[in-house]
Each structure stands twice: as C-alpha cells, then as structure tokens.
Amino acid sequence: MSLKDEALNYHKNPKPGKTEIKVTKPCLTQDDLTLAYSPGVAEPCLKIHKNKQDVYQYTNKANLVAVLSNGTAVLGLGNIGPEAFKPVGEGKAVLFKKFANVDAFDIEINAKTSEEIINVTQALEPTFGGINLEDIKAPECFEVEEKLKEKLNIPVFHDDQWGTAIITGAAVINSLTLTNRTWGDLTTVISGAGAAGIAMGRLLCHLGHKKEKIILVDSRGVVYTGRKDGMNKYKNEFAIKTDKRTLADALDGADCFLGVSVRDTVTPDMIKKMNKNPIIFAMANPDPEIPYDLAKKTRPDAIVGTGRSDFPNQVNNVLGFPFIFRGALDVAAKAINNEMMVAASEALAELARNSVTKEVKDAYGMADLAFGPDYVIPKPTDRRVLYHVAPAVARAAIETKVARKHIDIDTYVYMLQRKIEPSRRILKPIFKNAARKGRKIIFPEGDEPVILQAAEILLGDALAKPVLVGNTKKIQAAAEQSKVDISAMEILDPVKHPDRKEYAKKYLELRRRKGLTKKEADKRIKRPVIFGAMHLRLGNAHGLVVGQNLYYRHSLIPLFQILPTAKEVEHAIGAYVIIPNNENISPIVLGDATIGIKPSKKDLAESGKLLADLAESIGLDPVVAFLSHASFGSSPDEEAARIQAALRLFRNKWPEIPADGEMQADVALNTKIIKKTYPFSPLANESRVNVLVCPDLDSANISYKLLQSLGEAHLVGPILLGMKHPVHVLERHCGVGQVVELAALAAAQEYE
Template sequence: MDPSQDALDYHSREPPGKVEISTTKPTSTQRDLSLAYSPGVAAPCREIAEHVEDVYKYTTKGNLVGVISDGSAVLGLGDIGPAASKPVMEGKGVLFKRFADVDVFDIELDADPDAFIEHVEAMEPTFGGINLEDIKAPECFEIERTLRDRMDIPVFHDDQHGTAIISGAALLNAADIAGKALEDLSVTFAGAGAAATATARFYVSLGVQRENITMCDIDGIITESRADDGSLDPYTREFAQDVPAGDLADAMADADVFVGLSVGGIVSPDMLRSMADNPIVFAMANPDPEIGYEEAKQARDDTVIMATGRSDYPNQVNNVLGFPFIFRGALDVRANEINEEMKIAAAEALADLAREDVPDAVVKAYGDQPLQFGSEYIIPKPLDPRVLFEVAPAVAEAAVESGASDESLDRAAYVEELEARLGKSREMMRVVLNKAKSDPKRVILSEGKHEKMIRAAYQLVDQGIADPVLLGNRTSIERTIDDLGLSFSPEIIDPLDCDLEPYAERLYELRKRKGITRTEATELVRDEAYLGSVMVELGEADAMLTGLTNHYPSALRPPLQVVGTAPDAEYVAGVYMLTFKNRVVFCADATVNQDPDAEVLAGVARQTANLAREFNVDPRVALLSYSDFGSVDNHGTRKPRRAAEMLREDETVDFPVDGEMQADTAVIEDMLTDTYEFSDLDEPANILVFPNLEAGNIGYKLLQRLGGAEAIGPMLVGMDKPVHVLQRGDEVKDIVNLAGVAVADAQEE
C-alpha cells in the first residue's frame, strides 16, 4: 500500500485527526453536571479570583501545555502555513500524552513574529507551559527569547533544544566510549540553523570548548571574516572562528566529532576517513543522513560511533526522549522556565540510563536486537518506560536547585507519583517493593544460569529488594554476567560443585514414605527446583522462584512435595492481580485447582484475601457462578454458595464476602446495590473466586486482553513458605515483581 495513502487514511478515519477532549470527572447525573458547570463551577471561580495560584488546584493548568506554531518550518516541508502544520502539532500532543501523561492544546497562529509573541503571551493564564514548534530561524530565536522574558511559565522551542539535549546525552557516552574528554573534543557542525546553533551552545554547556567548534553552512566554514562583512545573523555569528575560509571537507579534517543538521548525502567516505581516531558521527538529517550508516561503518577500520535521526539504525536521536519528560518535571514543580541546568540534568539522566540493563519489553519492541551499552547503544530507546522515571525527576530536581521553582521535592515520593501516572500496576507493585526494601530476604532463583534470572538478580541487588541466590553452573553464570556487562557478584550455588548430602538426607526424610528411595533423593537434589525447595524448607533461604523454563505443573511439583502447604491451608492456588485505570481485581484460582469443592474455594478466598492485604487492599470477596443468589440450583452453583456460607460462618473471617453471584453483579455497583440490596457486599468485589480452573484461566485472560488490564502473577498462595512459580517466558520485570512479593511474604512469616 502507498505509505502516503496509508497515512491519509489513518488521519481521516472517523473521527478525523488524532486527539480529543475527554472528561476526568463523572457526568452521568444532573448533580454531576451541576457541579461541572452552573452553579457548582462558581465556587472554584471565586477561590481562584481571591487566590490566583489556586488555578493549579481546581483546573488542568498544571498539566496543560500549549503546542504552538506558525507553520513556517514544518519538518522537511518548509513554510507550509499554520493550517497545514496542524497534523504535526496534534502528533506532538499525542507524544506528550503517550509518554508523560501531559495534556496538550495545539494552537496554529497565522501571525507575524510580533503578533505571534503577543498572542502567546496573552495565553499564559491557560497553560502551565509553552512548547514552540516548527518556527523558522532566525525568528524562532527572538520569539523564544522574548516570551521567556515576558512569561512566568516554561517556554521551550523543541526544534532548538530537543536535538541539543538528546544528542548531548549521546555525546557524553560516545566521548566516554572513545576515551576522549569533552574539553579536548574538536567538533564540526554541518548546518547553522536553529537546531545546530542551539546544539553547539548546549555542547559548550556540557564542557566542549567554544574555540573547538567549527560550524559550516551552505557557503562553507563560518569565519570571522564572514561575520565582519555582515552576512551572518547574530545567533550564528557567535560561532565564527578565526580560521581560513574552507568547505565542510576542510572542517572535518582531524575532527573528533561530526554533527550533521543539514541535508542528506553531503559527507563522503573520504571526508570521514580524514577525521581523528574513533570518530563520533552524528548524521541527523532526516530521512537521509549526511552519510549513510553502512557507508560510515565501512569507511574506516577503527570504531565509528554513529548516531542518526532514523529508527532503523542504532542510536536514534529522537526528540521524544526529551520534551515530554522535561515538561513533566517542569510542570510538576511549577517551574517558571526551562533553564540550562534543567537541560543538562535531562541529558545526564539519559546518558546514565543508557548504561543500565534494558527491560525485555523494550528489547522486544525493537525486534529482539541486542541492547547493551556500547558504540551501538549510547542513548535509550524512545519506548523505554524508564525514561520518565529518570528524566522528569532529574529535571524537577534541577529546577528546584537552580531557583526556577520555589517548590520542595521528595524525589522518591515523586517517582512513585510518576509510576502511578503510567498505570495502577506500577502503583500497586511499588507498595510491595517498598515493603521488600525495608527488610530484604534471601531468595533462591532456580534456573540461575538463564540470562533473565541473572538480569533479575542484578536488579534485585541494585534496587535493594532481595538478596538473590542463583542456582546453576557457576562458570556459565559468571560468563553470562561478564557478557552482559553487569557489575555485581551474586551468591551462586552450583549443584555440581557443592556438598549435597545434607539436602539429599532431608529430602529423603520428607519423602521416604511417599515413594522416594535414598538413591532417588540423592539424584533429585541435583535438580535446581528440588535443591532450592529443600533449602527453603530447611530455612537456609527465605523464599524461592522457579518455573521459568518448565511447564507450570512440573515446576509446581517440587515445592509442593518439599515445602508443602501452610498449617491453615490444605490447598494452594494461583492468583493474578489485574490492574485497571482506577481498579484492582484479584482473580483466583487461575493455575492450580481444576475442580475445587466448596471447602477448597473457601480456602482459596482466605488466602487471596491475605495476599490482597500485602498490597494494602481491603479485601471484598465474591464467589462467582452463572447464577445470582440461588436463581439456579444445581451442583455447580451450590459449590460457591456453600463456600460463601462457610466463610460467613467463620468468626475469624474479617472481610465481606458473598455469593454465588454472576461476574457482572460482583463488579458493577449499580447491579449489586440496587438489585441485590441485601448483599453483604456494599461495594464491588475486588477478589473474584472462580468456580473452577477453566473459568478462572479464561476469565483472567479475557479481562487482561479485552479489558486492557495489566496482569501481575501468578502469585502462589497457601504454601508453607514463600514460593512462586513463574510462567514460561516471563520477563525480567515479572521475576523482579514476584521476588518482591516473595520477600513481603517472608517478612510476614
């Protein structure tokens, strides 16, 4: 299909465009509407009239950015006018919302620079910040400077500063990899427009010497003689050098760094070969770089550290790594500007993040290509969710420290607020992970030679969540740690290189009347799952994770045989926590019991309620069926009905429970309270106990896939000691999350 037609169809599909306004408060009743508008709206109006700062309390101003353009320099299309620029401005709004939960009004102005400035200045009461976009040079410099002087909210021209910040982060890491100091770098620029000038200025802020920057435009090297003849604008003139006239080829000779912000194909292999050893090449013209990636790599025998503006090559310099998170940090501390300190903080945070282990989800999003700090990975990928948690706090902190904000900042608490913005699952997991960090426990990771287990162990140590013990071949584990570039020394237990006699003896004692001989016990403890289970049972470890490479029933068998169920539980169950935008639901049992009776269902409900409390959730339990409170009477409906009765009769049960009931009755408040006002649940259930394994597995998967829920689990409840069985193919974050749950379990023990 023609890509242009595909894009046109995408934008014209009903409703046209890419953004809409949605409400954040209920509007379903007359009372709701009277609060949203007249007469209720008068109350906040009066408060704001008396205390203008309350506009941040009662309106969206604190999370609203104006993306504003005159359409004079749109992408590579040039001066196409304000109306034609609107798809780009809408797209910018999509990125703000998608990556940092910042709301946007896009505004396209048909105005000369003076009128443009007046219009934008007049909109200060509306917005928490202004993102200027696609305004031609040199007018963009004066527009931004004037608005920054006149307005008390952040004003940021992304075309200038976005590329500067992202490529600045890349430069920090590239210089380190090349073994060169910033102050010694010789830098050549191809291009002298808004982005190039702002980038050169920013490099100076990072530590590059101004006298070491050579800038070229279409007429060649920008020299002092050209500055003297009046042919340069004042913004370019500051980079004029006292050197002979020459072209780009002359400027690139012996340069350490080439920065291309011009047009494609202007750099030849010979020009690249003339540069210094291990050159840094940022060829950022789009869609065609100043020199192609393959061409640049083949031009030299040493290391060429290459970045482009394209997503199909390593090290994409993409402004989306900057502006959403910079504004997020600035808005959240009500900064009055985005200053140089805040921009430097953003670049340094991005550079630091590129040195960290990359989440599996990011690797998968980019075709499972290896992503590890080095010449092919010097800046994070745009889809890396961690950028929000690193850049926004760094910017906010810099705003406070530099005086751009009068607010105070608790960085740890702020990170938790940001996590809550990205979804309820992060907020819920933060509760458990914080508990785990308060008293880390020793957690066995069977299948310890697996790369995911090793990476999870690194994160557990790095974040202070647990003290991991990797079970597996020592040589293989240490080699993988070295290959991954992880700087940590975890505890490793190699079943082939340790005294297994005590563990074999204990396993024999536990299972000798269950059909296991002494010889079989000796063989079984060589299996990591059995060895880990015995270590947990003996108290040599506090918890264990297993199952990453095995079928769930096979992985569950060793801990069930060795650790067994808790004294108050005869059965175990697998629970998924499903998180929606404003709701959390625990689904049980989804992995273990095929056809439980009423007693098992009641036990599963008790254990799941205990788990919910670990997440600071007050449990409300519904026993599910296809009937409501006796509307159908048969063997299937009697099981959940009897389980609910057993729980209500148990004086130790201190949570509301009811059933049998249909799933929609359990979760829809109007159905529950209006139709069945006699129910013991006065609020929708947050624990759904399914009548059998088939229903539980189907139910949670439908909720996850069609309901848009995020799933955490399965978490194993009912074990005598904390053991959790992973699903085959789980990601590193899943392992880390379950390890956090296991540590919290162990703390309760």
C-alpha cells in the same frame, strides 16, 4: 497500499485528524450540568479572580501545552504554511499524550513576522501551562523564543532548537565515557547553523564543552572571526579564529561531528582524517550527511548515530519534549532554563548506562542490547524515560527557583512509576519491607537472561540477595552476553556442589515411600529446581522463584513434592492481584487461577481465607465474594449449592471477615446493585468487594486471561499461597518486571 495512500487514509478515516476533546467530569444528570456550567462554574471563576494562581487548581491549565507554529519550516518540507502544518501539530500532541500524559493542543497562526508571532503567543498565556514552539524558520525562531521567555511566566520551549540539542547532548556525554575523553579534550564540528545547530553549540557549552573548540559550519563554510558573508548575530556567537574554511578542513583532526544540515555533505575521506574513535552524529532529515553504513565501514572505530530509526543511536526528539514539559508542568515552572535542559541530557545519558529492559529488547528484536558504541542513548520505547527525565527537570527547576510548586522528588518519582507500572500502587510497601530484610531468594533458572536481569535489579535495589542455580559456566556465559554483573551473586552448581550427596539423601528420605529410588534421587538432585527446593527446605535461603522457561506444572510438581504447605492449609492456590487502569478503582484479589481444577466446598472456604490474607497484606480490608453463575439462590442446582456450602464453612471459621455468596461477578463488583436488589446481604454495608473466590480453575483462569488480553488492568501474579516457604511459580516467558515483583514479594513474606 503505498505509504502515501496509507498515510492519507490514516489521517482521513474513520474520523479526520488524530485528536479530539475528552470530557473528564461526569455530565449525565442535571446536577452534573449545573456544576459543569452555570451556575456552579461561577465558584472557581471567583476563586481565580481573587488569585490567578488558582487557575492551576481548577482548570486544565496545569497540564495543557500549546504546540504553536506559523508553518514556515515544517519538517523537511519548508515553508508550506500554517494549515499544512496542522497534521504535524496534531502528531506532536499525540506524542505529548502518549509518552507523558501531557494534554497538548495544536495552534496554527497566520503570522509572518517575529513581532506577530510574539504578540499572538503572548495573548494565549492565560490558556496554556506551557508553549512548545514548532517549525518556525531561523533566524526568526531565535528572536521569538528569546522575547517570549522574557515576557511570559510559563515555560517556552522551541523543540526544533533544544530537543535535538538535548538528545545529542546525552549521546555525546556517553560517547565521551566510551572513548575516554573529557569535555576539555573535545573538538567538535557542527554542520548546520540553523535553529538546531546553534542550540546544540549553546547546550554543549552548558554541559562543559569549550566554546573555542566548537567549529560551526554553514552552507558557505566555516564560521570564522571576521566573516561577513551570510552572517547574523547568532552565528557570530560561534565565530572563532581559525584558518579552516571548509567542512573538510574542519573535520581534519576533529573528535566529534554533529550534523543538522543536508544529506551527503560528508565524504569517507573527510571522516578518515578525524581523530581516533571519532564521534559522528549525522542527523540530517530524512537522509544523513553520511549514510550510517558508510560511516561505520570507513571508520569501524567510530560511534555513529543518525536521526533514523533503522540504525543504532537514533536521535529522536520524542525522548525529550514530552518529559521535559512533564517535569516543568508538575512544578508549575515559570520557564525551561539551561539548567533544566542540562538535567534532561544528563538523565537520558544515565538511563542509557543502565541495564536495558526485556520489553525494550523485545521491541527491537535485540537480545544483547546494552550500553556501548551502538547504544549511547535510550530507545524511544523505554518507558523509564518518564521517571528519569521528568524528575531531573523538576529538581532543576526547584533548585534554580523557577518552580512555583515545590515537591518531594522521591515521591514524584514513585508517582510517575505508578503511571507506567501500576503494580507500584500496591507493591511499594512490599518492596520497602523486602529491602529491610536482605533475604536470599533462589532462582533455579540461573542462566536465563530474564532471570539474570531481574537478579541485577533485585540486588541493585537491595530487594533480595539472588542465588543462581545451574551450570556455573553457562550462568557466567549468559551473564556476560546479557551484560549483567553477577560478581556479588551466589551461584550453586548442583553437579559440583559439595552438599549434593547429602541433599540427595534427604530428598530420598522425603520420597522413598513415593516410588523414589536412591539411583533416581542421585540423578534428580542435579536438576536445578529440585536442588534449589532442597536448598530452601534445609534452611539455606528464604524463598524461591521459578518457571520463566518451564511449564507451570513442571515447576509446581517438584515444589509440592519437597516443600510443605503452611500450617492448617491442605492445598495451595494461585492468586492474582488485579490493578485496574483506573486509579479510582481499588485492586482486586482473584483465585484460584492456577492449581485447583474443581475445588471442594472446604477447599473454596480455605481459598477465601488465603485470598483475604493476601488482600490484607497489600493494605486492603478484605471483603469476600464467592462467585457463581447464580446470585443468592436464583438457580437451585448442585454447583450453586457447593458455593453456598463453602460460604457457610467460611463464615463459621472466619466470621470476622465480611463475606457473602453465591453471587454473579457483576453483582459482586457493583455495590449499588447489592444495596438496591440484595439489601439483606452483609456486603450492602461494605464499600466494595475486593476478594473474588472463583468456583473452579476454568472460571478463574479465563477471567484473568481475558483481563490480561484486553488490557483493562495490570495483573500481579501468579502468587502462590498456602506454602510454608515463600515460593512462587512464574508465567512461562514472563518479563523482568514480573520476576522482580514476585521475588520481592517472596523476600517480604514470612514463613508460615
């Protein structure tokens, strides 16, 4: 199927368009309908009538943006009309929702003049929390935005102007750093004097660029003082005294080229005459002013970017508008001003200088992706853009007094992180606890890129002091390739370590009655996981995390051979904390999902206690359900009897913890069923079960894998419970986030 056919089919089937309205309140019963509409709806109406600002509390206005256009400058298609703009408007709404959870509705208006557009948009102000102007041709777009900003008390943002300018601004900020320039040094040529080009010049000036060192070029040549042909008041802003008349003249001796014009307007000879280490962003859509490959071949010393996703340094507006509106809406801003746009550029630039996550690297198949000439702006798939840009915009709105609502920015950052990293809901207190203690955590896979990236985060956020175990040269080489600074991290090389023989001796003492010989002990101690476990056992660190590139049991066995279980614990277990995507549903602790194949009744009872303790450590009041295929004696077989016996043992030993069983999973998680069908159960008096004890490894493992695959919840784990020392075994090939979570958990845990 051709791209044309595929795109048409995508938009047509199975339902035309890309968006729909979603109901956010229950509307099942007569009572629900009474509240949703008449007579209940009168109450918020009266509140808003008394105070118009209450519309932000009782309606969707606080999170609703209009994507508004008259279709006179649609992408690269030109003046194709409002109806033909609608697929673009719907697409923009999709991006708003996907990237920043902003509800957006496309508004297509049949308006030709600036005055008509302004009047229609002004009339829509009561409905929307913000207006995103889109695809309105120049110069009308300038007047429309200016007038609406004067008239409206909600944010108005013309993305064709400012979106490109903000992302490009971030790219230039970082390019200055990489080329050892300052704003005062920079001479910039902007090719294209439409909406994006003018906005780009304005924003560069707000960032610190000298206006007299910006050369604006349009289809007639350089915009210079005194030029009459093809001029308007917006171009006159950037008219300068110069003898340069053509684009070629302008690029001779320039430091930076920013193109928002048409394809193939820049030749190799032109950029050869630019200064050393030129900055070249050719962003004409769909084909740039000079092809990326040709620009790099002609000037290998250049930092080059385009608007295309198939080359480095893509200037993509999706890095801007969703997050700018997110920050503006969350403080009920009256406008999006220059300071807020500068804050967005600076936040994007800062994020690009941070380490790139494994998730982003994997998405682009670029393991060595890092800040440098080929990476000066973040990738659109970097989920961290949300909690870097939106808070920066919100802070600027508060500081410049356009915010109606003042918020604590640190709390706001945490709230946004929770949206894309649900584990923050439960791990924040653990992270805080870890940060206070500064404990050493051993990583036996010290040369793994994922481990190194996680170690950098742990050290940078003061969550733990990473100890990297392995061949020193390999660790250093891997760190250099991953662009991770390990200068402040401890490295233990088992082969060269001065205590290696002493560790081998102690290891032999532990295992000599288990078939281990001195020769074998001397050999095995060189293995990082065994050396790391001995280092921990002998009191030289607080915890250990292993398994990123090892099979689970291959990591587990040496830990079990060297490290003891906690007091009064016979068998360790593996648990997961399940965090449902629905924030209204509390987390659930599940186990044993990784170790005990067919636990005895005593093992199950002990598992229940370990899982309950974990639930309590993350802020839950444990309510325990022992799961089975049957509920409360409905199936008199040996398996159900084993669960019943485990429950009796649990209740006898820990009567203070609410628990019941055996029961099916749906019964355990539905308090209404328990109260109605099994009112005799002590769990009928509890709010909700939050600890699930599975009958065997198969059921627990299958359950968490299904949840993980279906994407209905975020899982934290596997968490190893029942060991004396805080140790955790990772899922093989896990991401950086999981390593950080389990290492922080180990740092926060106490010795048993």
